[in-house]
Amino acid sequence: MSIEDPIPRFAQFKLVLLGESAVGKSSIVHRFVKDSFDDLRESTIGAAFLTQTIKLANDTTVKFEIWDTAGQERYKSLAPMYYRNANCAVVVYDITQLASLERAKNWIKELQRQANADITIALTGNKLDLEAEREVSTGEAQQYAIDNGLLFCEVSAKTGDGIRDVFYRIAEQLPVEEQIRSTMSRSKPRINLNKPSTNTDQGCAC
Amino acid sequence: MKRRVLGPRTDVPDIVVPPTPKPQHEPELECPICGLKVLSMHQLNRHLDDEHANASEEVPGTLTGENVEDLTGWLRKKVVSQTSKLPIGLPSKLVKLDSLTSPEYPSLLATSPSPQPDTRGPKVTRKHWRNPSGNDFCHFPRCRKLLNVRNGSVNCRRCGELFCNEHTAFRMKLDSLAEYSPVDGTWCRCCESCFNSKPGYLDTDGATRDLFTQFQTSRQRIVDQQGLKTNQLENRLVKLVARFNEIDLKDEGRVFKFFASSSLGQKRAAEREVVAWASDASATHCHLCFKMFGVYVRKHHCRLCGKLVCGDEMTACSKEVPLGKLCERLGGVQARDPQYVIRVCLGCKDGLLKRRNFIREVEKSELPEYLQIYHDLTTYEKVIIILLKKFQASLVLVQGEPLDSTIIAANKSRGKLVESLQAYEKLAKSLKVAVPEGSDDTKIRHSILQHATWFFQENGGKFKRYWLEMAEVKPDLPAPKLTKKQIREAREELMVYREQMFLIGEMIDTAKKQRRFDEIPPLLDNLRDLEAMCGDIEAKLGEDGF
Structure with a gap:
């Protein structure tokens, strides 16, 4: 390895999942992080924390710190703590439940009011595999997303359709370059693995 | 001593020569040294100054220190006995001072530095007094001093609460039931709030005298008069129009219109009927512009008031107005011949139209x-x-x-x-x-x-x-008291946060076990946030917490 080895371009963002209970927030995260799906997932308690890194095209690594909040009413008071300084939010609704879209809209309004002004919001419709029971048309949700300047996807955590897309599209929207620049400017001294050892031969024999 | 002694009089006994002038009528006095009879204290004073000023030099043996003290003691006694009889024939200066204690100037005295209770008034009840328990605090809201011998423990004579010395430094007059009675009450010690709540003391409104009704009645008289005048004018006009209409109606029925001149004569007669015209000899000047009538300034009769006016175009004292115009303005009446003109003077025109114009304007205009x-x-x-x-x-x-x-x-x-x-x-x-x-x-x-x-x-x-x-x-008062519902909700919230703290703690442990150290800092951050939130809620709940 040469000394001119380029410093790996790395950025880290806080992401929060919001939405009504049982729309599949945890399933989406597990599909994204562990690429697994559990038919009988128990409902989340409080908020779960997971991380996942993705590689973008231009040699950039983006790490998501994901806070998967519980959708139940009981844990409503926790949400503000997690979206307060989040860089991006995935607001999930269930395409087979019209009411869940309404709840998602409420979350979006709350985010626009309370969260960071430059937060990236992705409106995500889950359970695409249950196309037959669809209640929310793609057009309606998409129109709402366009009107409010949100990203919009429809995904299926069960089949894995579109899951990675959501996170990649979010990563494209995020101010990756800015963060890399700011970390570079205050970059910590890095350890040079090629440096010759400073240990002298004297001393301890072990 | 019963009377209140004011500043200048308290000085009297301290000096040997009393400066106070003496009342006129006094019993005879005698000099304590030579036994000379004198009529007044003033004379005695003069006598002492003149005859015995250097008594000690004259009679060295007679006036020892003891004798001097005797003299001053005697003088003091005399002065006190005289001042206690003062009310008759008081010198003007004393009268002025004394007036301070009279009922007309209660507030002046109340602020004087060291007034003493006057016992001349009725005895004020003490039934409502709070009994000291030995561990009392001054009842004044911002004081709250412990009441003891040093701070004092005084009942406000009016409200009966216990105060320290400092906060009962006010005086007001009370009657026997301890109610404020400025005229024949007794001067009593009271607290600041009782003093301030005296009626008329802090009423910033001051005295008001409502003259509106008075104004209204006098104003109404004028308004009524003008209204009557306007009514009269209107009635005349209506009558006039009615007569003209009658004449015109008759005229229309005729076959030969060229007899119109006769109807014109009838109308002229009608004009004179409605209002009596003033005789031409009655006026030499126009009653509006005071121009003298003559060859150039002709006399005209106003058809509504009958007075003589000029027909000057410049002053517009009178003008020939088409009936139609007048009726239109007035409303309610219709002239058959709107082109017929009648002479109306300026005063009648104004009187006739002012009210209508005013009402119309009021109806028309909306408030800005x-x-x-x-x-x-x-x-x-x-x-x-x-x-x-x-x-x-x-x-x-x-x-x-x-x-x-x-x-x-x-x-x-x-x-x-x-x-x-x-x-x-x-x-x-x-x-x-x-x-x-x-x-x-x-x-x-x-x-x-x-x-x-x-x-x-x-x-x-x-x-x-x-x-x-x-x-x-009460520094803790501003925080509003929590309702039961709020307490329940806050407790629930607190439970959720504590649960989450526990979960995060577990997550940190797992992350450590699985060597995922990069996950630990955000988790620790969150744990700190949660702790802060819990602290906030606990503070809010206070003693209502778990």
């Missing part, structure tokens, strides 16, 4: 926006003043006994007050934003705005002061 705002502002002002009084009363209640009910009431009235003050401010600001239409408007607007600003500052300041006063007494 800023006046509407002003109207609303005054309504708000009344409300705010009432609310402020209520709020103050509730604060006093809270200070008295800080029960839940009184605190809730105080908070409620505070909320209302804040709301109406905000509404008032908003309304006043809308005045600033509104686009001015003309120079007159801007002036009025400016004045209204100025008034509103003053009112807002005055009452907002009052409100703040009351609030601060209360906060000083």
